[in-house]
Amino acid sequence: MxxxxxxxxxxxxxxxxxxxxxxxxxxxxxxxxxxxxxxxTRRHPVLDESPRLTTTGDGHAGDPLNIALVGTEAEIKEIMKKAKWYPADPLGFRSDLKIAADTVLKRSYVEAPVSSLYLFGRKEDLAFEQPVGNDPRKRHHVRFWKNPEPDQQGRQFWLGSASYDERVGFSHTTGEITHHIAPDVDKERDHLLHDLQQTQDLSEVSTIPDFHKILEGKNGGGDRWYTDGAMAVAVIKND
Incomplete structure (x- = not known):
């Protein structure tokens, strides 16, 4: 060569x-x-050690967590308002009488209270609902708890439990009058996420698969629920 x-x-x-x-x-x-x-950036390490289920006031398992929002309290209230979800009235004798009367008369009560569930040792920080027609027995609703720790970007992180009240009846465990949720909590998670996306005020939406390892159970009222295990995470625009 x-x-x-x-x-x-x-x-x-x-x-x-x-x-x-x-x-x-x-x-x-x-x-x-x-x-x-x-x-x-989508991993959200604050969720690694977070609870998966809420609890009732007497310590029984409540509804599963299925959605999280990243933003300030003011931003959450604003985007929920734009999405046509209304803040729930606090529980009390007066609101109990109103929801009882509206149930009998089939009148809409867009700000009807929700029962308290607990996370991090306290009841929900925020609660919203969306009525269905004029029947207060049926409604979309969600509770949010502010996570004690911010996310890795230092933003406020809120864990939520969204479910659909399909009827009013007696609790299967205590006999008290209560709302009963529909078992498909994923459907309610996706409904809320869709409404939030319609506002155009989200900068990012992601899904954390396998957030739940246990994919079915019963809440404190004895209502069955099931899930695909995913947690939806929505980041509110910070203008």
């Missing part, structure tokens, strides 16, 4: 390795690393 051929072979080899390096660099810098970073 002549010196010219040897030099050409060496040049061709360098070009091949250079081409391979450029391809590898492109894949790592423009595809792999952005994907990894995106997954990291």
């Amino acid at each position: 002549t010196s010219g051929e040897t030099k050409k072979k060496r040049t061709d080899l360098i070009r091949v390795w250079l081409a391979r390096f450029l391809v590898a660099y492109f894949l790592v810098a423009y595809i792999l690393l952005p994907f990894v970073w995106k997954q990291y």
Whole structure:
């Protein structure tokens, strides 16, 4: 082999390795690393050690957590208002009488109270509902608790439990009069998420699969629930 051929072979080899390096660099810098970073920012480590279920006042298992919002309390109240979800009235004798009368007369009560559930040792910080027609026995509702720790960007993080009240009846466990939820809590999670997306005030929506390892159960009222195990996370725009 002549010196010219040897030099050409060496040049061709360098070009091949250079081409391979450029391809590898492109894949790592423009595809792999952005994907990894995106997954990291969506991971929300604050959820790693968080509870999966709410509890009732007497310590029984409540409804499952299925949605989280990232934003301030004021931002949550504003986006829920735009999504046509109304803040629930506090529990009390007066509101109990009103919801009883409205149930009998089939009048809408858009701010009817919700029973208290507990997380982090306290009842819900915020509660919202969306009426269904003029029947106060049926409604969409969600409770939110502010997580004690912010997310990795220092933003306020709220854990929520969304479910659908399909009727009023006696509790299967205590005999008290209560709302009974529909078992498909994923459907309610997706309904709320859809309403929030319609406001155009979300900067990001992601899903954490396998948040729940136990995919079915019963709440404190004896109502059955089931889930695909996913937690939806929605980030409110910070203008």
